[in-house]
Amino acid sequence: MSAKSNQRGAKAPLLGSKIKLNIEKLAIGGAGVARHEGMVVFVPQAAPNEEILAEITLVKKNFMEARVVEILTASPHRREPPCPVAHTCGGCNWQHITEEEQRRQKHTLVLETIKKFNRDLEFNYLPIQPSPRVLRYRNRIQPKFKNGRFGFFARNSHQIVETMDCLITEETLTDKFAEVKAWAEKKNAKDLQRLEMYIAEEGDVRYGLITDEDDGIGFSQVNRFQNEDLLRTALDWAGDGPYKKVYDLYAGAGNFTFPLAAKYAGSEIIGVELNPKLVERARSKITDKRMTYFMSDVETYMRRASIGKDDLVVLDPPRAGASEYTMQTLAAAQPRKIIYISCHPVSLARDLNWFFAQTQKLGIKYKLDRVQTFEMFPQTDHVETIAELRVDS
Numbered sequence: 001m002s003a004k005s006n007q008r009g010a011k012a013p014l015l016g017s018k019i020k021l022n023i024e025k026l027a028i029g030g031a032g033v034a035r036h037e038g039m040v041v042f043v044p045q046a047a048p049n050e051e052i053l054a055e056i057t058l059v060k061k062n063f064m065e066a067r068v069v070e071i072l073t074a075s076p077h078r079r080e081p082p083c084p085v086a087h088t089c090g091g092c093n094w095q096h097i098t099e100e101e102q103r104r105q106k107h108t109l110v111l112e113t114i115k116k117f118n119r120d121l122e123f124n125y126l127p128i129q130p131s132p133r134v135l136r137y138r139n140r141i142q143p144k145f146k147n148g149r150f151g152f153f154a155r156n157s158h159q160i161v162e163t164m165d166c167l168i169t170e171e172t173l174t175d176k177f178a179e180v181k182a183w184a185e186k187k188n189a190k191d192l193q194r195l196e197m198y199i200a201e202e203g204d205v206r207y208g209l210i211t212d213e214d215d216g217i218g219f220s221q222v223n224r225f226q227n228e229d230l231l232r233t234a235l236d237w238a239g240d241g242p243y244k245k246v247y248d249l250y251a252g253a254g255n256f257t258f259p260l261a262a263k264y265a266g267s268e269i270i271g272v273e274l275n276p277k278l279v280e281r282a283r284s285k286i287t288d289k290r291m292t293y294f295m296s297d298v299e300t301y302m303r304r305a306s307i308g309k310d311d312l313v314v315l316d317p318p319r320a321g322a323s324e325y326t327m328q329t330l331a332a333a334q335p336r337k338i339i340y341i342s343c344h345p346v347s348l349a350r351d352l353n354w355f356f357a358q359t360q361k362l363g364i365k366y367k368l369d370r371v372q373t374f375e376m377f378p379q380t381d382h383v384e385t386i387a388e389l390r391v392d393s
Contacts, residue, residue, distance in 0.1 A: 013056050018069060021054050023047060026105045028113065028345060030093035030381035031065075041066050044155070045087075047097050048105065050075035077101035082135065083167045090155040092168060092379040103128045103375055106383040110345045110373050117349035118356065123387075126372040129233070132225040134378040138169045140198035140222045142210070143177070145184040150177070168379055173197050176205050183207070221255055226376050230384065231256065233372065234339050235263055237388045238312055243267045243336065247307060249298045249315040249322075254282040256314050256341075261291055264312075270294065272301045299323045307333035309391075314339045321347025324354045331358035331366070338389040343376075348385055355389070367392040 013019055013036070021034035023046045032046025034054075040063045043054055051073040054066035071078075081087065081095035094102050107128040114121065131137060144153055144160050151162040164177045180197060187209070194210040221227040234256060246264050248257040251271035261269040271293040273279050279295040286293065294301055298317070302325065307313060313335045315322060321344065330338060342348035352368065359366045369388040376384035 013059070013064070015056055015059055018053055018055050019066070020072065021046075021052050021066070023050050023052065023075070026094075026097075026109070026381065028109055028381065036064070039064055043068060044093065045096060047075035047078040048101065050078060085151075085161050085163050088154050089151075089161045089163070090153045090157070091166065093155075094381055095379045099130075099134050099378060102378065103130060106375065106381070107373055110348075110371070110383060110385050113345040114349045114352065114371065117353040121352065121356065121368055123368040124370040126370060128373040128375060129226070129229055131223060131375040131378050132229075133223075134375075135167045136170050137223045137225055137378065138166075139173070139224055140196070141166065141169050141173060142194070142196050143180065145181065145195055148185065150181040150184065170199065172199055173205060176207070180207050221376070223376050226374055226384075227255070230341070230374050230376070230386065231259055233374075233386055234314065234341065235259055237370070237386070238263070238314070238337060238339055241267065241312070243312040244308060244310040245270060245312075247305075247311060247313045247315075247335075248272070249301075249313065249326075250317045251278075251282065251293070252316070253278045254285065254293075256316065257282065257291070257293075258285065260312075260314065261288060267312075268292075272296055272298055274298075299326050302326050302329045305329075305333075307335050309334050309336060311335040312337050312339070314341070316341040317347070317351075319344040319347060321351050327351050327354040328358040331355050331364060332362060334364055334391065336391055340387045340389065342385045342387070343382065345383065345385065348387065352387070365392040366390065 019036055021036060021041055021043065023032040023034050023043065025033050025048050027033045027042060031042040031044045034041045034043060042063060043066045045068055046052060050071060052068050053070040053072055055069050056064055056066050058065035077098050078096055079098050083095055086092055086095040111125055144151060146160055149160040149162050151160045154161045165174050195207065196210050197205065197207040200206050241264050243264055245268045246260050248260060248271045251257050251273045254271060257269060257271040269291045271282060273295065274297045276295055279293055282293050313330060366389055369390050371385060371387045374384040
């Protein structure tokens with residue numbers, strides 16, 4: 001492959017060549033960030049503030065990717081991963097970094113990303129909320145099974161890393177690994193890569209095969225210990241009300257919907273969720289006539305919604321975030337308060353940009369009051385963020 005030129009006119013290193021790099025920080029996606037002759041280089045499994053010898057694995061116009069060949073000067077934040085297969089398993093990309101530094105990097109990444117999309121936006125940025133557990137916190141996983149091999153996908157591969165444990169998974173689940181492997185071996189299929197295991201609401205372990213017709217249990221918060229803190233914060237930030245209507249958009253099976261209904265006894269409670277399995281589960285638990293659950297994607301629902309100025313809106317979209325139409329419609333509806341829970345910093349920052357561009361266009365005064373990150377997924381780069389938007393009176 002011929003060398004390419006970067007924006008400054010210098011030639012980028014050839015694919016496969018080795019260069020020394022100083023890792024400055026970590027990026028969304030988990031890779032270390034370095035610079036070489038004006039080009040950004042992303043290096044998985046690197047740690048901030050360390051010098052490495054790296055091999056170039058990808059060359060693009062504006063960036064490169066590389067792999068760690070040798071650690072020349074180890075980061076003070078680097079550690080030996082607690083999991084014996086962490087170097088090859090694709091499940092955790094930050095186990096080689098101390099928990100304290102993981103939290104610091106997530107806190108910084110969210111702030112930088114919001115500011116990148118919303119340079120002039122001012123808000124109260126609270127300290128990150130650590131997870132009560134940094135290991136043994138997951139209550140839902142998707143192990144892989146193929147040709148007698150049980151474990152998890154290797155990093156950037158469909159090869160299976162064999163293991164009969166997972167340190168970020170609750171032991172209630174991992175204690176069943178041998179049983180699940182034996183069950184998979186008896187199934188009349190060569191490839192059972194799409195397994196799912198989870199702890200049901202009743203406390204028992206359930207497992208099965210995800211098919212095209214059955215996509216598993218759907219979304220649920222995988223860290224029940226931190227979810228309690230997130231719920232408590234969302235309800236606290238929502239305030240005392242009263243609200244005429246309370247909307248829970250991307251409601252899942254009611255993680256926020258039912259606590260909201262319990263807090264706002266005089267409000268009409270509306271949940272909106274697309275996944276039929278989650279809607280069915282939520283509807284089966286409804287005992288209050290004030291509650292309604294709509295099976296719909298949020299954008300379609302927003303085209304006929306009648307959100308008013310005396311209402312509260314809580315939204316917890318997937319990693320892709322909400323749509324531009326949804327954020328613009330929310331801005332135009334002017335609900336008294338919006339609580340946005342995000343699982344991806346870029347989606348949150350973009351959605352805030354759409355929202356405030358619309359409020360400015362319409363001459364509506366809203367304030368991003370406060371933002372806080374939650375360590376929902378320790379040992380990975382993933383982070384949960386909650387933001388409070390309110391009418392600025």
